[in-house]
Amino acid sequence: xxxxxxxxxxxxxxxxxxxxxxxxxxxxxxGLNVHFGDTGLINFGVAGFFAIGAYTAAxxxxxxxxxxxxxxxxxxxxxxxxxLVGIIAAALVSGIIAVLIGIPTLRLREDYLAIAxxxxxxxxxxxxxxxxxxxxxxxxxxxIPRPLYDLVPTAYxxxxxxxxxxxxxxxxxxxxxxxxxSPWGRVLRAIREDEVVAAAYGKNVFAFKLQALVLGxxxxxxGGALYAHNAGTISPSVFEPVFGTFIVWVMLILGGSxxxxxxxxxxxxxxxxxxxxxxxxxAFVPPALNSRAPHFRFLLMETLLVLMLLFRPxxxxxxxxxxxxxxPR
Amino acid sequence: xxxxxxxxxxxxxxxxxxxxxxxxxxxxxxMVAVIGPNGCGxxxxxxxIFGLLTPTGGRVTFKDTDITGMPPHxxxxxxxxxxxxxxxxxxxxxxxxNLAMGAFLRPDIYAVQAEMAYGLFPDLKARRNAKVSxxxxxxxxxxxxxxxxxxxxxxxxxDEPTAGLAPVFVEAVFAQIAHVNSQxxxxxxxxxxxxxxxxxxxxxxxxxxxxxxxTGESSALLANEEVARLYLGGAA
Amino acid sequence: MIAxxxxxxxLGSILSLGAVSLTLVxxxxxxxNFAHGDLMAVGAYVxxxxxxxxxxxxxxxxxxxxxxxxxxxxxxxxxxxxLMTAVVAVVVDRLVFxxxxxxxxxxxxxxxGSLAVAFAIRALVFIIWGPEFHFYTQALRPALKLPFDVxxxxxxxxxxxxxxxxxxxxxxxxxxxxxGQALRATADNPDLARISGINTEHMMxxxxxIGAALAATAGILLGIDSQIRPEMGWNLLLPLFxxxxxxxxxxxxxxLVGGMVIGIVQQVSTAFLLPTYKxxxxxVILILVLLIRPRGLFGSEQRGF
Numbered sequence: 001x002x003x004x005x006x007x008x009x010x011x012x013x014x015x016x017x018x019x020x021x022x023x024x025x026x027x028x029x030x031g032l033n034v035h036f037g038d039t040g041l042i043n044f045g046v047a048g049f050f051a052i053g054a055y056t057a058a059x060x061x062x063x064x065x066x067x068x069x070x071x072x073x074x075x076x077x078x079x080x081x082x083x084l085v086g087i088i089a090a091a092l093v094s095g096i097i098a099v100l101i102g103i104p105t106l107r108l109r110e111d112y113l114a115i116a117x118x119x120x121x122x123x124x125x126x127x128x129x130x131x132x133x134x135x136x137x138x139x140x141x142x143x144i145p146r147p148l149y150d151l152v153p154t155a156y157x158x159x160x161x162x163x164x165x166x167x168x169x170x171x172x173x174x175x176x177x178x179x180x181x182s183p184w185g186r187v188l189r190a191i192r193e194d195e196v197v198a199a200a201y202g203k204n205v206f207a208f209k210l211q212a213l214v215l216g217x218x219x220x221x222x223g224g225a226l227y228a229h230n231a232g233t234i235s236p237s238v239f240e241p242v243f244g245t246f247i248v249w250v251m252l253i254l255g256g257s258x259x260x261x262x263x264x265x266x267x268x269x270x271x272x273x274x275x276x277x278x279x280x281x282x283a284f285v286p287p288a289l290n291s292r293a294p295h296f297r298f299l300l301m302e303t304l305l306v307l308m309l310l311f312r313p314x315x316x317x318x319x320x321x322x323x324x325x326x327x328p329r
Numbered sequence: 330x331x332x333x334x335x336x337x338x339x340x341x342x343x344x345x346x347x348x349x350x351x352x353x354x355x356x357x358x359x360m361v362a363v364i365g366p367n368g369c370g371x372x373x374x375x376x377x378i379f380g381l382l383t384p385t386g387g388r389v390t391f392k393d394t395d396i397t398g399m400p401p402h403x404x405x406x407x408x409x410x411x412x413x414x415x416x417x418x419x420x421x422x423x424x425x426x427n428l429a430m431g432a433f434l435r436p437d438i439y440a441v442q443a444e445m446a447y448g449l450f451p452d453l454k455a456r457r458n459a460k461v462s463x464x465x466x467x468x469x470x471x472x473x474x475x476x477x478x479x480x481x482x483x484x485x486x487x488d489e490p491t492a493g494l495a496p497v498f499v500e501a502v503f504a505q506i507a508h509v510n511s512q513x514x515x516x517x518x519x520x521x522x523x524x525x526x527x528x529x530x531x532x533x534x535x536x537x538x539x540x541x542x543x544t545g546e547s548s549a550l551l552a553n554e555e556v557a558r559l560y561l562g563g564a565a
Numbered sequence: 566m567i568a569x570x571x572x573x574x575x576l577g578s579i580l581s582l583g584a585v586s587l588t589l590v591x592x593x594x595x596x597x598n599f600a601h602g603d604l605m606a607v608g609a610y611v612x613x614x615x616x617x618x619x620x621x622x623x624x625x626x627x628x629x630x631x632x633x634x635x636x637x638x639x640x641x642x643x644x645x646x647x648l649m650t651a652v653v654a655v656v657v658d659r660l661v662f663x664x665x666x667x668x669x670x671x672x673x674x675x676x677x678g679s680l681a682v683a684f685a686i687r688a689l690v691f692i693i694w695g696p697e698f699h700f701y702t703q704a705l706r707p708a709l710k711l712p713f714d715v716x717x718x719x720x721x722x723x724x725x726x727x728x729x730x731x732x733x734x735x736x737x738x739x740x741x742x743x744x745g746q747a748l749r750a751t752a753d754n755p756d757l758a759r760i761s762g763i764n765t766e767h768m769m770x771x772x773x774x775i776g777a778a779l780a781a782t783a784g785i786l787l788g789i790d791s792q793i794r795p796e797m798g799w800n801l802l803l804p805l806f807x808x809x810x811x812x813x814x815x816x817x818x819x820x821l822v823g824g825m826v827i828g829i830v831q832q833v834s835t836a837f838l839l840p841t842y843k844x845x846x847x848x849v850i851l852i853l854v855l856l857i858r859p860r861g862l863f864g865s866e867q868r869g870f
Contacts (some may be wrong), residue, residue, distance in 0.1 A: 042673055044599070044680060104855040111597035112855060114676055115806045118599075119848030122803065126845050241799070246684055249677065295691035302685035309678050310664050381756065405762040413760065419753045422746070429743070430750045434762040436743065476761065 016158045018275060020230055023165040026267035027223030028248045030169075030176055030260070034216035037258035037319075038180055040192035041213060042110055045101075045117030047244020048124045049094045049217045053224020054234050055128060055135055056093045057086035058144045061229075075141065076134045083147035087168075087225045094221025097124075098214040106209045121245065129236040140235025144228050165226055169264070172219055177260045179215075188212050242298055247274070250305045256315025265316060274301070331356045332392060332484055332515055333378070333409070339386030340377040347373040348539045350387065353517075355484060360506075360516040362526035362547070364560055365536035371519040372414060374536070375488045378517075379411045380404045391484070406434060410482035414489040414519075417473035420462040424453050427461060427472050431479030438481065446475035449508065467498040474505065478514070485509065487518035491525075503529050524561050527551050535560055567713050569832045575721045577828020578728035579787050583801060584808035584820035584827075585732055586779035592752040592815040593772040594662065596675040600683035601780055602805060603690075603798035608650040608781020609788040610690055613699055615642035632719035634706045635789060643785060647778035654777030655770055657682055663769070683798065690795045698792045724786045731782055732821055735775070739817075744771055752815070803844045804831065807851040813861030822862065826850075 028046055035041040064070070064078035081089075101120050105113040129138050148160050179185050187208050190198040199205045228234050238244070247270070255266020277297045285293040308315065331354040341347040347370045355361045363371050376382045378389050380401045389397045391407050401411075419427050428446055432439040447454040450471040456464065461472055470490060477485055490506065491499045499522060507529055510516045520526035527533050527547040535543035535556055543556050550556050587601045620638040630636060661678050708716035739745040751758040751768040759765050787797065808827045812819025827847055834846045854861065 036673070040673060042676055104852050104859075108855065108859055110673055111676055112810075112859075114599070114680075115597065115803075115810075116848075116852065116855070119803050119845075119851060123845040123848050126842055130839050130841060242684055246680065249680070253677070289692075291696055292692050295688040299685055299688040299692065302681045302688060305681045306661055306678060306685075309674055309681070310661070313670075313674065379760065381759070400764075401759040402762045402764045405760070411760050413757065416754055416757060419750045419757060421753045422750060426746055426750075429746060430758070430761045430763070433743070433747060480762065 013158065016162050018271065020158065020162050020165050021227075022268045022271035023162070023169045024223050024226050024230065025248065025251060025271055026169055026264045027172060027226065028220050029251045029255070029263045029267045030172060031216040031219035031223065032248050032252050033257065033260065033263045034176060034180075034188075034212055034219065036252065037263065038185065038192065039188045039209060039212040040110065041106075041209060041216075042114040043117045043213075043216070044114045044241075044245055045119070045121030046220060046248045047239040047241055048117065048121030049097065049220035050224040050227065050244050051121070051124050051128065051236070051239040052094050052097055053090035053221030054228035054238070055141075055224075056090040056221070057225030058141050058228045058234060059135065060089045061086040061145050062141065062143065069143075073136050073139075073142070074133050075136055083145070083229065086229075087222055090221040090225035091218040092221075094217045094224070095214045098217035099210065102210045102213045106206055106213065118241070121239070121241065125236050125239050128239075138236055140233060140237075142233040144232050144234065146229055146232065161230060165230070168222065168226060172222065173260055173264060176215075176219070180260070184208075184211075246305075247301065250301055250308075252315075253305060253308045253313070254315055256317040256319060258319035259315070259317050262315055262317035262319075269316070273304075332359075333517065334390045335374070335378055335387065336389075337387040338374065338377055338384050338389070340373055340382050340384040342373075342382070346385070346539070348377065348384075351536060351539065351541055352387075353534050353541075353544075355515050355517050357483070358510070358513050358515050359532065360510045360530045361518070362523075362530035362533045363517070363519045363536060364523035364526060364533060365542070366560065369536040370539040371536060372488055373539075375411065375413075375486050375517075375519055379409070379486060402434075405480055405482075408481070408483040409486065410477035410480060410484070411486040412473045412477045412488060412490065414492055418461045418469050418476070421460060423458050423460055424464070424472055425457045427476050428479055431476035435480055439479070442479045442481065446478060449478070449505070450475055466494055467501070470494065470498070470502060471505070474509070478509065482514060484515040484517060487516060489519055489521055491520065491522055499525065524551070527561075566833070566836065567715055569836055570829055571715050571717060571721075573829030573832030574825065575724055575790060575828070576832055577825035578725045579783050579790065579824075580801075580804050580808050580828045581821045581824025582728045582731055582779055582786070583783040583805045584812065584824040585735065585817045586776045586783070587805050588809040588812070588815055588817050588820040589735070589779075590772055590776035591809070592817075593748060593768060594675070596672050596679065597806070597814075599676065599679040599802065600657070600686060600798075601776075602801035603683045603686040604650055604654055604777045604780040605784030605787070605801060606690055606793070606795065606798035607653055607686060607784070608646045608777075609784035609793040609797065610694055611649045611781070612639065612642040612646040612785045613694070613701060613788065613793055615645055616701055617699075632706050632709075633723055634702050634704045634718075634720050639701065639785075639789075643782065646785060647781045650777045650781035650784075651774035653686075654773040658769060658773045663766070666769075683802075687795055687798060694795070696795060698794045699788075700792050701788055720789055724790055727782070727786060731779060732817075735779065735817070738775075748772060748775075800844055803851065804828075804847040807847040807854070810851060810859075811854050811861055813863045816861065816863055819861055819863040 028050060032043060032046055035043045059075060059077060060079045060081050061083060062078045063080040064075065065073040097120065101116055105116045128135055131137065135141055146161065147164060149157060151160055187198065187203050191205055191208055195205055251266040251270045252263050254270050256262030277300055281293045281296055285296060333355040336352045337350045338348050339346065339350055351374055363374065365371055373382065377384050380399050383398050388395060391409055394407060396404050396407060419430060428443050429439060432442055452468055453471055453475060461469060464472065487506065491502050494502060503525055506516060518526060527550055530547050533547050533550045534541060543550060543553065583605055587598065590598050616638045625638050661682060662675060665675055665678060706719055708718045710716055739749055747763050748768055748771060751763060751765055755765055804827050808823035809820045811826060812823030827850060830850060831843045831846050
């Protein structure tokens with residue numbers, strides 16, 4: 001086979017598409033790892049930051065619809081800016097939302113943040129679903145521009161995009177790893193282990209938690225932006241809690257909460273398991289039950305998480321111990 | 330033959346070992362005091378005897394039954410009661426409900442035992458329907474002790490019964506403990522007020538750094554120069 | 566507007582019952598149970614299964630009671646669904662939360678576990694009953710006309726009375742019965758409860774069973790008032806938590822008031838906002854409470870009911 005034939009073969013295309021989405025989920029998982037793995041914050045609203053990142057990037061990089069398109073697409077604005085501007089905007093807006101949600105909740109018990117993040121994610125989804133003028137309501141946005149689209153023939157474009165996603169993932173992972181190994185990161189871990197002790201050492205626990213919440217949310221926002229440019233089209237139904245939030249938790253716990261390499265591995269491994277269950281349900285679930293088929297897969301995922309929590313709470317790789325914890329377990 | 334026999338207890342919290350092999354015994358009807366500096370493991374010992382902590386070594390027997398590692402709700406059935414140092418009442422429940430909880434396992438003897446408790450602590454009778462959170466510190470201590478006496482225990486474990494009480498109440502609490510003991514109930518108490526505790530008890534144990542340091546008759550311990558200097562805050 | 570307030574009181578009474586049971590469970594198991602809304606859905610669907618599948622094939626007289634839209638089958642289904650939901654909750658506790666307690670897990674792990682349970686229940690509901698809406702009955706009953714142009718369906722009066730009766734029953738149970746007192750003692754001071762001879766693991770079973778039975782009732786009443794759907798549990802989560810936190814979490818009597826307030830505000834908001842925004846309205850109240858009075862209207866500075 002020629003190189004060309006290999007590059008455009010169906011299987012390879014599938015694999016590239018798989019790797020792109022897995023890498024994007026790895027970004028969400030990295031963001032959640034800053035929240036939960038490093039700081040012990042329960043964010044059940046990953047989908048909200050995902051949505052904010054995706055919609056921000058779309059609205060910043062898309063032009064306003066014109067001509068025929070404008071008749072059935074509404075959007076509040078369309079700035080027609082380059083890809084990188086969209087990414088930065090996505091991170092910033094996600095970060096701002098995180099500040100707003102963090103202020104009322106981060107001084108309280110850990111469950112309050114969990115509830116509030118569900119609330120913000122649901123509210124964001126409801127707003128995008130109902131406010132037609134903002135981003136075309138439940139029909140969503142189409143034609144989100146793809147970066148460097150003219151660089152190679154369309155058939156090979158996915159390779160370019162995979163390259164972009166992997167570069168972003170690598171940069172984010174290296175930066176986060178550095179931050180978490182810095183004195184700042186050690187304070188986060190101390191807060192996770194014992195907030196009272198961390199406060200007794202004179203650390204402003206609230207400020208550190210807020211910084212962690214914002215940092216993780218910005219990473220999620222970047223992931224959302226990359227998702228939007230990959231899919232080319234987004235609608236509120238993408239940001240349902242199971243697919244937007246829960247799956248990220250499964251990846252985090254599977255790979256090993258608190259371990260950068262682990263959570264990336266978790267995202268890839270689980271995305272592979274998830275793809276595998278697609279084939280399994282296609283093969284075993286009778287067509288009459290087609291509308292219910294995805295729920296068999298969800299049930300499997302939920303069972304997997306419970307089993308992980310009970311029998312391997314530290315995940316596949318476990319947590320790297322690079323700081324001495326304050327309180328032995 | 331002793332009522333309670335703890336031998337070579339090794340225990341602590343998680344990976345932190347606090348007790349490195351402590352032994353003590355309490356005879357029937359006896360009053361025994363455990364004294365020692367802060368952090369020597371007195372409370373840990375009480376919690377371990379009562380099954381709130383699982384020892385990593387050693388054995389606890391009560392009336393020749395091995396109760397090592399038994400859950401607290403089974404230990405109370407054996408005739409052993411425990412009054413913790415802090416949080417030793419149900420604050421949101423009334424006095425009467427606290428006593429009812431003390432007799433949770435034996436509702437049949439509740440009425441008789443409650444009358445006895447009110448006899449022992451007349452102050453409580455008037456306030457039987459008040460929430461414990463509205464009571465004074467001294468009254469709360471009475472509720473705590475009354476609750477622990479509801480199941481007719483043969484041995485009462487008291488963890489710092491006078492901690493945090495105003496000096497005027499301290500003597501009163503010791504008098505109540507002596508009264509309980511005079512009914513034939515053995516008492517094992519851990520106390521900060523070491524001298525008072527030894528004056529009321531027949532025997533005493535001095536713990537230090539999670540080990541037995543001195544053991545003996547109270548009078549002998551009170552007379553011991555070293556005990557007096559190190560643990561009683563003055564000469565014998 | 567008065568009509569919306571009346572509707573809000575009905576919705577509020579259902580939310581109250583849900584929030585009271587949520588906060589009861591919270592007071593004893595000491596973590597926020599994100600599967601509580603889905604326990605309501607379990608109750609609603611089990612009742613649906615009994616009424617529309619099991620009883621429909623048996624020869625149970627469908628005699629209705631006066632102007633109510635449902636009859637004997639529903640009244641039989643209610644206690645059975647309560648029991649079934651209680652069993653589900655106790656089994657979940659045994660499989661998921663009890664092992665966590667035994668391993669002394671941190672609270673966060675229980676919370677994550679409860680989210681997994683919530684989604685697992687929802688997936689099962691989807692698998693068994695499909696994604697469609699269901700109604701207990703197609704029968705329409707004329708509304709009663711009250712002064713001030715207020716219309717109330719007879720069902721709604723039943724719902725209000727049933728909720729009040731359930732909460733009153735819970736109050737009597739907690740105050741008067743031995744198990745109820747022991748539950749309050751366990752919520753107040755779990756260590757002292759164990760020292761007193763209370764087997765706190767048994768109290769966990771009682772808590773889940775009672776909490777789930779009340780949740781099931783709330784779910785069924787919601788189904789009678791509107792319809793049942795697989796996402797109902799998830800959509801209820803924000804109003805339930807908002808009500809519980811508004812009343813001071815762990816305080817069942819506060820949750821009663823909290824549920825009423827949330828229900829009324831949610832209904833009245835539909836005069837200005839799309840009804841689909843109801844969960845978001847609950848969320849806004851939740852945030853306001855957290856900002857202004859994080860301990861809730863009635864506070865809960867100490868444990869215990």
